[in-house]
Amino acid sequence: MSHSPSLVDGRRPVLPSRVVVTLLLPVACLWPQANAKAQGATGSLLRGQVQLANGSAPPPTTVSLLDTQEQTTTDSLGRFALRTMHRGVATLVARRVGFIPATVDIEIPCDTALRLTLVPMPPSLTAMTVVAAGEYTLGSGRTASLTPLEVAQTPGAAANVAKALQTLPGPQNVDEGSGLFVRGGDVTETRVLLDDAWLLSPARFDNPIGHVTATVNPFLLDRTVFSAGGSGAQYGNALSGMVRMETAGRPLTSTGNATASIGSAGLTAALAPHRRLGIRANANIRALAPLIAVFGEAQPYAPPPEGGDVSGTLEWQSGKAGRIRLFALRDDSRFGVGNAGVPTGTVYTATTGQNMLVLSWRDSASTWRPAFTVARSSVNRAESIETLRLGTQLGVIHAVAAIAWQPDGRLHLRIGGDLERLNAQYTGALRDSSDTERSVTDRALFDARTRSDRVGAFAEATFQSYAGLRIISGVRTDRATITATRTLDPRLSVMWQRGSVGVTGALGVLHQVAEPTFYRPSEARSRFDPMRVRESILGVQWGRDSAVLRLEFYDKAYSNLWQFTRHNGVAGNARGHARGTDLFLKTRLNATTRSRVAWSIVRSRRDDPDTGIDAPAIGDVRHSVNWITDRVYGQLTVSTALRYATGRPFTDIIGAQRVADVALPVYGAPNSARLPAYWRSDIAASWYRPIGGGRAMVLWGDLSNLFNRGNVMRYRWNADYRERLPVRAPFNRALYAGATLLY
Numbered sequence: 171m172s173h174s175p176s177l178v179d180g181r182r183p184v185l186p187s188r189v190v191v192t193l194l195l196p197v198a199c200l201w202p203q204a205n206a207k208a209q210g211a212t213g214s215l216l217r218g219q220v221q222l223a224n225g226s227a228p229p230p231t232t233v234s235l236l237d238t239q240e241q242t243t244t245d246s247l248g249r250f251a252l253r254t255m256h257r258g259v260a261t262l263v264a265r266r267v268g269f270i271p272a273t274v275d276i277e278i279p280c281d282t283a284l285r286l287t288l289v290p291m292p293p294s295l296t297a298m299t300v301v302a303a304g305e306y307t308l309g310s311g312r313t314a315s316l317t318p319l320e321v322a323q324t325p326g327a328a329a330n331v332a333k334a335l336q337t338l339p340g341p342q343n344v345d346e347g348s349g350l351f352v353r354g355g356d357v358t359e360t361r362v363l364l365d366d367a368w369l370l371s372p373a374r375f376d377n378p379i380g381h382v383t384a385t386v387n388p389f390l391l392d393r394t395v396f397s398a399g400g401s402g403a404q405y406g407n408a409l410s411g412m413v414r415m416e417t418a419g420r421p422l423t424s425t426g427n428a429t430a431s432i433g434s435a436g437l438t439a440a441l442a443p444h445r446r447l448g449i450r451a452n453a454n455i456r457a458l459a460p461l462i463a464v465f466g467e468a469q470p471y472a473p474p475p476e477g478g479d480v481s482g483t484l485e486w487q488s489g490k491a492g493r494i495r496l497f498a499l500r501d502d503s504r505f506g507v508g509n510a511g512v513p514t515g516t517v518y519t520a521t522t523g524q525n526m527l528v529l530s531w532r533d534s535a536s537t538w539r540p541a542f543t544v545a546r547s548s549v550n551r552a553e554s555i556e557t558l559r560l561g562t563q564l565g566v567i568h569a570v571a572a573i574a575w576q577p578d579g580r581l582h583l584r585i586g587g588d589l590e591r592l593n594a595q596y597t598g599a600l601r602d603s604s605d606t607e608r609s610v611t612d613r614a615l616f617d618a619r620t621r622s623d624r625v626g627a628f629a630e631a632t633f634q635s636y637a638g639l640r641i642i643s644g645v646r647t648d649r650a651t652i653t654a655t656r657t658l659d660p661r662l663s664v665m666w667q668r669g670s671v672g673v674t675g676a677l678g679v680l681h682q683v684a685e686p687t688f689y690r691p692s693e694a695r696s697r698f699d700p701m702r703v704r705e706s707i708l709g710v711q712w713g714r715d716s717a718v719l720r721l722e723f724y725d726k727a728y729s730n731l732w733q734f735t736r737h738n739g740v741a742g743n744a745r746g747h748a749r750g751t752d753l754f755l756k757t758r759l760n761a762t763t764r765s766r767v768a769w770s771i772v773r774s775r776r777d778d779p780d781t782g783i784d785a786p787a788i789g790d791v792r793h794s795v796n797w798i799t800d801r802v803y804g805q806l807t808v809s810t811a812l813r814y815a816t817g818r819p820f821t822d823i824i825g826a827q828r829v830a831d832v833a834l835p836v837y838g839a840p841n842s843a844r845l846p847a848y849w850r851s852d853i854a855a856s857w858y859r860p861i862g863g864g865r866a867m868v869l870w871g872d873l874s875n876l877f878n879r880g881n882v883m884r885y886r887w888n889a890d891y892r893e894r895l896p897v898r899a900p901f902n903r904a905l906y907a908g909a910t911l912l913y
Contacts, residue, residue, distance in 0.1 A: 213253050213254050213255040213256075214253070214254055214255075214256075214257070214278050214279045214280070215251060215252070215253050216250075216251070216252045216253075216254065216262065216276075216278070216280060216284060217249075217250070217251050217252075217283060217284065217422055218233075218249070218250060218262075218283050218284030218285055218286065219244075219247070219248045219249050219250070219283070219284075219285055219286075220233065220244050220248045220250065220264045220272070220285075220286045220287075220288060221248050221285065221286075221287055221288070221490065221491060222287070222288055223287060223288075223289055223290075223534075223537065223576065224535060224536050224537065225489070225490035225491040225534070225535030225536065226490070227244070227246065227247050227248030228244070228248060228266055228269070228288050229266065230243050230244055230245075231243065231244045231248070231250075231264050231265065231266040231288070232264070232265045232266070233250045233252060233262065233263070233264050233286075234252075234262075234263055234265070235252070235254055235256060235260050235261070235262060235263075236260070236261040236262075236263055236273075238254060238255075238256050238260075240252060240253075240254050240256075244264075254278065256278055257278050257279070257858075258277065258278060259275065259276075259277060260275070260276055260277075260278050261273055261274070261275055261276075262274050262276055262284065262286070264286040264288060266288055268290060269288040269289060269290055270288070270289045270290075270579065272286035272287055272288050272289075273286075274286060280422075281421045281422045281423050281425055281440055282418065282419050282420070282421060282422055283419065283420065283421075283422045285491075287491075287534075289579045290578070290579065300665050300666075300667045300672030300673075300674060300711050301665075301674075302397075302400055302402075302642065302663050302665060302674065302676070303399065303400040303663055303665075303674040303675055303676035303707040303708075303709050303722065304340070304397050304398045304399035304400035304401070304676060304707055304709075304722065304724070305395065305396070305397045305398075305400065305401075306338045306339070306340075306395070306396045306397075306398070306754075324337060324798060324809070324811065325798070325809050325810060325811035325852035325853055325854040325872060325874070331386060331388050331391070331394060331415070332348035332349075332350060333348050334388075335350060335394070335396050335413065336348070336350070336796070337766075337768055337796040337798060337811070337813075338396055338398075338754070338768055338796075339398065339720075339722070339752035339753065339754045339768045339769070339770050340352050340353055340396070340398030340399075340411065340752055340770060341398075341411075341770070341794070342354070342770060342772060342789050342791035342794045342815065342818075343791060343794045343796075343813060343814075343815035343848055344357075344788065344789065344791055344815075344818050345818075345848075345883050345899075346881065346883065346899045350411055350413070351410075351788070351789040351791075352398050352399075352410040352411030352789075353398055353399060353410060353411070353724060353726065353748060353750060353752075353770075353772060353774075353789075354410075354726065354748030354750065354772045354773070354774025354787055354789045354790060355409060355410025355411065355726075355748070355774075355789055356410070356787075356788065356789060358685060359408065359409035359410035359411070359682060359701075360408065360410050360411035360412070360413065361405075361407060361408035361411070361412055361413070361682075362413045362415070363405075363412070363413065363414045363415065364386065364415045364416075364417065364497065364526070364528060364545075365415075365416060365417055365495065365497060365528050365530045365543055365545075366414075366530065366541075366543040366570045367526075367528045367530075367543050367544075367545030367547070367568050367570070368545070368547060368566055368568045368590065369386070369415075369526065369547065370524065370526075370547045370548070370549045370564055370566060371522070371524050371549045386415065386481070386499070387452050387481060390417055390418055390450055390452060390481060390482075390483060390497075391415050391416065391417055391418060392416045392417060392418045392419060393415075393416050394413065394414065394415045394416070395413075395414040396411070396412075396413055396414075397411060397412040397413075397414070398411055398752065399411075399676065399705055399707050399724055399726075400661075400663055400676030400678065400705070400707050401661075401680075402630055402642060402644060402661065402663070403628040403629065403630045403644030403645055403646040403659065403661050404572065404584065404586065404628050404630060404644070404646075406588075406626050406628070406646050406648050406659065406680075406681070407590075407624065407626070407648065407681070407682050407683060408680065408682055409680055409681075409682040409701055409702075409703050409728075410703075417483050417495065417497050417528075418450060418483065419448070419485060419493070419495075420442070420447065420448020420449075420450075420485040420486075420487065420493075421440035421441065421442050421448045421449075421450060422442060422448075423440075423442055424439075424440060424441045424442050424443075425439070425440045434454060434455060434456045434457070435454070435455050436452070436453060436454040436455070437451075437452070437453045437454075438451070438452045438453075439451045439452075446486060446487040447484075447485070447486055447487075448483075448484075448485045449482065449483070449484055449485075450482055450483040451480075451481070451482035451483075452479075452480070452481050452482065453478070453479070453480045453481075454478060454479050455477075455478040456475065456476055456477050456478060456503075457474070457476040458471075458474040458475050458476065459473070459474045459476065470507065471505065471506060471507055472506040472507070472517065472519075473504065473505065473506050473519075474505065475503065475504075475505040476503070476504055476505065477501070477502045477503030477504055478501075478502055479499070479500065479501040479502070480498075480499075480500045480501075481497070481498065481499040481500070481501075482497070482498055483495060483496070483497050484496040484497075488531070488533065489533060489535050490535045491533060491534045491535040492531070492532065492533035492534070492535060493531070493532055493533075494529075494530075494531050495528075495529070495530050495531075495532075496527075496528070496529050497526070497527070497528040497530075498526070498527050498528075499524070499525065499526040499527075500523075500524070500525055501522075501523070501524045502521075502522070502523045502524075503520075503521070503522050504519075504520070504521045504522075505519070505520060506518065506519035506520070507519075517554075517555070517556060518553070518554070518555050519553070519554050520551065520552070520553045520554075521551070521552045522549070522550070522551045522552075523549070523550045523551075524547075524548070524549050524550075525546075525547065525548045526545065526546070526547045526548075527545060527546050527547075528543065528544075528545040529543070529544050529545070530542065530543040530544075531543075537575060537576055537577050538573060538574070538575055539573065539574040539575075539576065540571075540572070540573045540574075541570075541571070541572045541573070541574075541586075542569075542570070542571045542572075543568075543569065543570040543571075544567075544568070544569045544570075545566075545567070545568045545569075546565075546566075546567055546568075547564075547565070547566050547568070548563075548564065548565040548566075549562070549563070549564045549565075550562070550563050550564075551563075557600055557601040558598070558599075558600060558601075559597075559598065559599040559600070559601060559612055560596075560597070560598050561595070561596070561597040561598070562594075562595075562596055563593075563594070563595040563596075564592070564593070564594050564595075565592070565593045565594075566590060566591065566592045566593070567589075567590070567591045568588065568589070568590050568591075569588060569589045569590075570586070570587075570588040571586055571587060571588070572584055572585065572586025572587075573585060573586065579634070580633060580634050580635070581631075581632070581633055581634075582631070582632040582633075583629075583630070583631050583632075584628075584629070584630045584631075584632075585627075585628065585629045585630075586627070586628060587625070587626055587627035587628065588624075588625075588626050589623075589624070589625055589626075590622075590623070590624040590625075590626075591621070591622075591623050591624075592620075592621070592622045592623075592624070592686065593619075593620075593621050594618075594619070594620045594621075594622075594685075594686035594687070595617070595618070595619045595620075596616070596617075596618045596686075596687055597614075597616065597617050597618075598614075598615040598616045598617075599612035599613060599614050599615055600612065600613045600615055601613075618687075620652065620686035620689050621651075621652075622650050622651055622652035622683065622686060622689075623650065623651045624648060624649070624650040624651075624683065625648070625649055625650075626646065626647065626648040626649075627646070627647055628644060628645065628646040628647075629644060629645060630642065630643070630644030630645075631643055631644065638666060638667040638668055639664070639665070639666050640664070640665040640666075640667075641662075641663070641664055641665075642661075642662070642663040642664075643661070643662050643663075644660075644661050644662075645658065645659065645660050645661070646658075646659040646661065647659070648681060648700075650683045650700065652683060652686065652689055652698060653683055653697075653698050653699055653700050655697075655699055655700060657681040657700055657702075658679075659678065659679045659680060659681060660678065660679060661676070661677070661678035661679070662676065662677045662678065663675070663676045663678075664676070670712060670713050670714055671710075671711070671712055672710070672711040672712075673708075673709070673710055673711075674707070674708075674709040674710075674711070674722075675706075675707060675708050675709070676705070676706070676707040677705075677706050677707075678704075678705060679702065679703070679704050679705075680702070680703050680705065681700040681701065681702050682700060682701045683700045683701075684698075684700070684701055684732035684742075685732075688732040688734075688740050688742070690740055698742070699730045699742075700730070701728070701729075701730050701731050701732060702728070702729045702730055703726050703727065703728050703729075704726070704727045705724060705725065705726045705727075706724065706725050707722060707723070707724045708722070708723050708724075709721060709722035709723070710722075716757065716758040717756070717757045717758060718754070718755070718756045718757075719753075719754070719755050720752075720753070720754040720755075721751070721752070721753050721754075722751065722752045723749075723750075723751050724748075724749065724750060724751075724752070725748075725749045726747065726748040726749070727745075727746075727747055728744075728745060728746035728747065728748070728776065729745050729746075730742065730743055730744070731743075731744035731745065731746055731776060731777070732744070733776070733779040734779060735779045735780045736779075736780055736821070736837075739779075741779035741780075741782075744776055744777035744779065744782075745776070745777055746774070746775060746776035746777065746787060747774070747775055747776075748772060748773065748774035748775075748787070748789075749772075749773055750770065750771050750772035750773060750774075751770075751771045752768070752769070752770050752771075753767070753768070753769040753770075754766070754767070754768050754769075755767045755768075762801060762802040762803070763799065763800070763801045763802075764799070764800045765797070765798065765799040765800070766797075766798050766799075767795070767796070767797050767798075768794075768795070768796045769793070769794070769795045769796075770793070770794040770795075771792065771793055772789070772790065772791065772792065772794075773790065773792065774786065774787040774789050774790040775787055775790065778840035778841070780837075780840065781840055783839075783840055785819075785839070785840035785841045785842070786819040786841040786842075787819075787841070788818060788819065788841070789818075790818065790819050790841070791815050791816055791817075791818050792816045793814070793815065793816045794814070794815045794816075795812075795813070795814045795815070796811070796812070796813050797811070797812045797813075798810070798811050799811075805857055805858045805859060806855065806856070806857045806858075807855065807856050807857075807858075808853070808854070808855045809853070809854045809855070810851070810852070810853050810854075811851065811852045811853075812849075812851050813848070813849060813850050813851070813852075814847070814848070814849040815847065815848040815849070816844070816847050816848075817844040817845035817846050817847050817848065817882075818844065818845055819841035819842070819843065819844050819845075820841060820843055820844070820845060820884065820885065821837050821838060821839075821840050821841055821842070821843070822837070822838040822842065822843040822885075822894075823835045823836065823837055823838070823887055823891050823894070824836055824837070824838040825891070826890055826891040826892070833889065833890045833891055835887070835891045836891075845882050845883075845884070845885075846881075846882050848881045849879060849881070850874075850875050850876075850877075850879050850881065851875070851876040851877055851879075852872070852873065852874045852875065852876060853872075853873050853876055854871065854872040854873070855871050855872075856869070856871075857869045873903070874903065875903045876903065877903075878903040880898045880899065881898060881899045882896040882897070882898055882899075883897050883898065883899055884896075884897045885897065
C-alpha cells in the first residue's frame with residue numbers, strides 16, 4: 171500500500187529475544203522486480219503487449235498509468251513501452267473503442283513482461299468488480315486485497331504469505347502460528363495449491379506450538395487467491411478453505427541481489443537469456459544461533475532453528491498467449507526446544523525436508539483454452555520427544571487437466587479433472603534410555619503405510635447477463651480408493667452488481683478425504699467415508715477501488731468428521747455446525763493514508779471426539795479483528811497493525827484421581843474453558859533516499875509485539891495436576907532494522 175520503496179526481501183530472521191537488531195548488507199539490488207538500468211534519473215521502463223482474446227494484436231491501443239496519466243500507444247504487434255518516474259503501486263490500463271478496458275495492478279519498478287487482453291464490449295455488458303462469495307485476492311487485479319509487496323510490508327508478518335492471509339476475513343487467530351483455521355474449521359481442512367498442484371506443507375515448523383514461516387517466497391509469486399468458502403467446482407478435497415498461489419512469470423530483464431545478516435543470507439536472481447525464456451531463482455540459509463548467542467533466548471533451544479531453502483522458476487513462452495513453466499522447491503529445517511509444553515525437562519526436536527516439482531502449461535491464444543499441470547511433492551519429518559521417535563513420510567503425484575471455451579465475454583465453459591496418488595508412512599519407535607551413543611537401538615512401536623488414489627472430474631459454466639448478473643454453476647465428483655465412496659458436489663455462485671453496490675451468494679456441498687493418519691484398517695470399522703460440509707453464503711459489497719465495504723454471512727453443516735481423541739485415538743462420524751459473519755473494510759483516508767479492517771465473528775461447534783458431546787470446536791474463536799494502516803510522509807512510510815482475538819476454547823483439568831499411586835487427570839466439560847484474549851500490535855517503517863548515480867538507500871525497521879504481550883497459547887499441568895501453568899508465545903518484543911543499497 172505504500173508509495174515508497176521498502177524492504178522486499180522475504181527472509182528476515184525471526185528471533186525470540188526481547189530486542190533483536192540486524193543489519194542487512196546487500197551487494198546488489200534488493201528489489202526482485204527492479205530493472206537496474208531503469209532506476210536512474212530516466213525513470214522505470216514498463217514493457218508488455220496488448221492482445222485480443224484469440225492472441226492477435228488489436229489496432230493501435232492507448233496504454234496509460236491511471237496514477238500519473240502517462241501514456242503511450244501500441245505498435246502493429248500490440249507491443250508497448252512506457253517510461254515513468256512513478257514508484258510503488260500503480261494501475262496500468264489499455265483502452266480501445268469497442269473493447270472493455272483491460273487493467274492490471276503492478277508494483278513499479280517491474281521487470282515482468284506485462285500482458286493485457288482486450289475483450290469486445292457487448293451492448294451494456296457490465297464490467298464486474300464484485301468477486302465471488304468468500305473469495306479474496308492477493309496480487310494483480312482490480313479486486314485485489316493485497317499486493318506481494320504489501321505482504322512483505324504487513325507489520326509482524328515478516329513476508330509470510332500465510333500470516334498476511336490471516337489479516338483477511340475468514341481465518342481465526344487461534345495462535346501465533348501461520349495455520350489457517352477458516353470460518354470455524356480445522357487447519358487440516360484448508361488446502362494449498364501452487365500452480366494448481368497440491369503443496370503438502372505450506373508452512374515450515376520452527377516451534378512445536380505453531381508454524382511461523384512460509385515455505386514459498388512471496389516474491390516468486392504473481393498472485394494468491396484465498397477462498398474462505400464458495401469455491402468453484404474445479405477445486406475439490408478441501409472442507410473449509412482454499413489457497414491458490416500462482417508463480418510469477420518470466421522476467422523482462424536480468425537482475426540480481428545478495429543479502430547477508432547475522433542470522434541469515436540469501437541470493438536472488440532474475441535472468442532473461444532469451445526473448446522467450448525467463449528464469450527466477452532464490453536461495454537462503456538460516457541459522458539463529460549467532461543471534462541467540464548475542465541477544466539471549468525466550469526459551470531453551472537445542473539446537474536453535476536453522477535450515478535453508480532453494481526455489482526457482484523456468485518459463486518458456488510457447489506461443490502468442492501460451493507458456494510452459496517449471497517450478498522447483500527444496501526446503502530443510504531443524505530445531506529443538508526444551509520444556510515443550512509437557513512435563514518440565516521434556517525435550518522436543520524436529521527435522522523436516524520438503525521437495526516440490528511442478529510443470530504447468532497454459533495457452534489462451536484462442537477461444538479454446540487448455541491448461542495442464544503435473545507435480546511431485548514430498549515431505550519427510552522426524553520428531554523426537556525424550557525417548558519417543560516419530561516419523562512422517564508423505565509423497566504425492568498430482569496431475570490436473572482442464573479445457574475452457576470462451577466464445578465471448580458472456581459465456582465461459584470449463585471441464586476437467588485431476589488425478590492424485592498419495593503415499594503415507596507413519597512410524598514410531600522407543601529408544602532405550604540405557605543405551606549409549608555408541609550402541610543405540612530403537613524398539614519399533616508402529617509402522618503404518620497407506621496409499622490412496624483419488625480421481626476427480628468437474629464441469630462448470632459461467633454466464634454474465636447485460637443486467638450485471640453473473641452466475642457460476644457446476645458439479646464435481648470424486649472417488650478415493652481409501653474411502654471406496656463416490657461423492658457428488660453441486661455448487662452455485664451468484665453475483666449481481668449495480669453501480670458500486672453488489673450482492674453475492676453461494677450454495678454448495680464439499681467433501682474431503684481425511685488425512686491418512688486417521689485411517690486404521692486394522693480396527694473394526696465398517697467405513698472410512700469422506701468428510702462433508704454443506705455451506706451457504708450471502709454477501710453485500712459497497713464501493714470499489716479506494717473504498718470498499720464487504721459483509722458476508724455464512725452457515726456450514728458438517729458430517730462424518732474425523733478427529734483425534736486426547737490419547738491419539740481416532741473418532742469418526744462426528745457432526746458439527748458453524749455460522750458467522752465476516753466484515754472487510756478497505757479505504758483511503760486521504761492521499762497519503764490507507765487503512766483496512768477485517769473482523770470475523772464465528773460460532774463453531776463439533777461433537778467432542780472423547781465424549782461425543784456437542785461442544786465448541788477449536789476454531790470457535792468468537793471474534794478476530796485485524797486493523798492495518800499505512801501512512802506516507804514524503805519518502806517515509808509507516809505501517810501499523812493491531813490484532814485481537816477472543817480466547818480459543820480448551821478442555822480444563824478440574825482435579826486428579828490416584829490409581830496405583832499414579833495421578834490421573836479428571837477433565838471438565840469438553841472445551842468449556844477459554845484461553846485469555848489474544849492481542850498484539852506491530853509497527854514497521856521504511857525510508858527511501860536517492861543518493862545519485864541511479865542508486866538509492868532504503869532504511870527500514872519492524873517492531874513486532876510492540877507492547878511485549880505474552881499471549882497464552884495453551885496450558886500445561888504439573889505432575890499431580892494441581893497447578894496449571896501457561897505456555898506462552900515463543901516470541902517476545904523484537905526489533906528488526908536494516909539498511910539496503912539499491913543499484
